[in-house]
Amino acid sequence: MKLISDIDEVLTTTRAVRRRLNFDKPVERELVEECLRLAQQATMGSNLEDWRFVAVSEPEQKARVAALYRDTWEQTVEIPLRERRPDTVTRLDPGVRSNEEAQARQQRVLKSVKYLVDNLERVPVIMFACSAKPVPDTALGDRASGYYGSIIPIAWSFMLALRSRGLGSVMATAIVFHSERLSEVLELPEGTHPITMIPVAYTDTLDFKPAPRRPLEEILRWERWGSE
Numbered sequence: 001m002k003l004i005s006d007i008d009e010v011l012t013t014t015r016a017v018r019r020r021l022n023f024d025k026p027v028e029r030e031l032v033e034e035c036l037r038l039a040q041q042a043t044m045g046s047n048l049e050d051w052r053f054v055a056v057s058e059p060e061q062k063a064r065v066a067a068l069y070r071d072t073w074e075q076t077v078e079i080p081l082r083e084r085r086p087d088t089v090t091r092l093d094p095g096v097r098s099n100e101e102a103q104a105r106q107q108r109v110l111k112s113v114k115y116l117v118d119n120l121e122r123v124p125v126i127m128f129a130c131s132a133k134p135v136p137d138t139a140l141g142d143r144a145s146g147y148y149g150s151i152i153p154i155a156w157s158f159m160l161a162l163r164s165r166g167l168g169s170v171m172a173t174a175i176v177f178h179s180e181r182l183s184e185v186l187e188l189p190e191g192t193h194p195i196t197m198i199p200v201a202y203t204d205t206l207d208f209k210p211a212p213r214r215p216l217e218e219i220l221r222w223e224r225w226g227s228e
């Protein structure tokens, strides 16, 4: 059942939800399928629909995924931060953010991410968005844009549809650090790769707010960017 029908409200309040996920309320399979059916209307490259989804709900399968996520956290966050590896410190360390407010915000995000890492197997449904497109051989260019640009929109539409129905989720790409092992766990066919994980649960509140964002003047210029 749709609880939030105002499109602007859905667009501005679909947060990355981790700590407010309700692990105890089962999520109906039909509801997940309804949200994905809506999301299938998303934009895509080449009109090919070469997106594939795997919804994980069995405890043993969730435990396998959760183990990979825990190892991802250790390898990509905990160890590099402890060893002060410069690229991780720049990306993730609250201490290097520009002001106190930004530092506190990053601290909260890290705590929230860790909470999900510690509790992933308790999430009722763990969705995986995968791509069956040929993998681009460069990080930039039309093939690269087409590759990721053909899967993230459907994932985001799925998250919006969930939000409108009182569920929460988070786009969690980090687990793709273990792309090959994840493909084995999900038994993906040759040439199909996981792009993002989307944990799905009812939320223990509907009261999410728009988040602070940069003023538009900082991210938009008309006609050309020009000099700083």
Ligand SMILES: Cc1cc2nc3c(=O)[nH]c(=O)nc-3n(C[C@H](O)[C@H](O)[C@H](O)COP(=O)(O)O)c2cc1C
Pocket (backbone or CB within 6 Å): 014, 015, 016, 017, 018, 109, 113, 116, 170, 171, 172, 173, 174, 175, 211
């Ligand atoms: C491409 C992408 C990758 C992300 N990866 C992760 C992730 O691995 N783990 C996680 O907990 N959140 C992840 N997020 C969620 C962001 O942390 C979150 O959207 C951001 O902090 C802004 O918060 P908000 O969406 O609530 O405004 C990701 C988001 C995007 C778009």
